[in-house]
Amino acid sequence: MNTVSIPTAQHIALDYDIASVGERLAGSLIDFAIKGAYIIMVILLWSILFGNSVWGLLFLIPALFYDLCMEQLFNGQSLGKRIMKIRVISLDGTQPTFGQYLLRWIFRLVDFGLMNGVVALVCVAATDKRQRVGDMVAHTTVIKTEPRTLLQHTLYMPTADDYQALYPEVTRLSDRDIQLIKSLLVQASKTDNPAILYQTAEKVKTILQLRSSLEPEAFLQQVLSDYNHLTSREQD
Structure with a gap:
């Protein structure tokens, strides 16, 4: 399309x-x-x-x-x-x-x-x-104008109570930043475009001043999991 x-x-x-x-x-x-x-x-x-x-x-x-x-x-x-x-x-x-x-x-x-x-x-x-x-x-x-990312594609995964965040710096991101990362992950999956993942991962690392040996997709999924866990704990 x-x-x-x-x-x-x-x-x-x-x-x-x-x-x-x-x-x-x-x-x-x-x-x-x-x-x-x-x-x-x-x-x-x-x-x-x-x-x-x-x-x-x-x-x-x-x-x-x-x-x-x-x-x-x-x-x-x-x-x-x-x-x-x-x-x-x-x-x-x-x-x-x-x-x-x-x-x-x-x-x-x-x-x-x-x-x-x-x-x-x-x-x-x-x-x-x-x-x-x-x-x-x-x-x-x-x-x-409808978003391409549906609710079931947001990649949200609940975390366990004993979950240990690898990147606590992710709390500096906004909900809008996280939603953008989710959308880009789904888009990369649909279009089989690893360049999107690399570009997004490098941008997040620059913003948060992080270094990571994880592959771009694994890194971004870790960021989402850490953010979900840390922000849910703050709300509790």
Whole structure:
């Protein structure tokens, strides 16, 4: 499955799955239904209250700018994307700028205005990063927001009461650091990429000023076990 690497604050890249054609299509259909319902409601209410006055067209403007405003205000998500748990992101892993959102919005005329959306569908299906024309111009794509690490994959293992922590320094790490290590261990296992393990282990050793003869995977699992044990004892 295609992915986009996003650097974390710890300067370690995490891979995020790119949204599938079906997920993007479903999100677009949901947004289309929302905009359609709004337009119908406005037309009906205006015709009932004010007849056929052309000034009612002004109230249709929000539907025109719906996608641009939603993505700008809600971190790359419209309501359809939020429901489908996907969002727009820059190819370099950063949050898109307003200019990038604007380009995506402008090129909706090409993607969805020509051949009733066939252009967008073909481009998303054919490109490596699942990009429509607006994405290619803006250097963006759409990724899944659900974490790849599920609860059963967190590698948490209860420790015995007589457990002896090998690295007591791990308490200097935060819960977020530990969750990142867990995610990277799972990612390395899924992708068979030992480089991730080596890079992560070296980063942890640098942060904690540790030396270890353990292999990267064994070292990281030891760090998790020590952290789980020490922090659980503190809470007791």
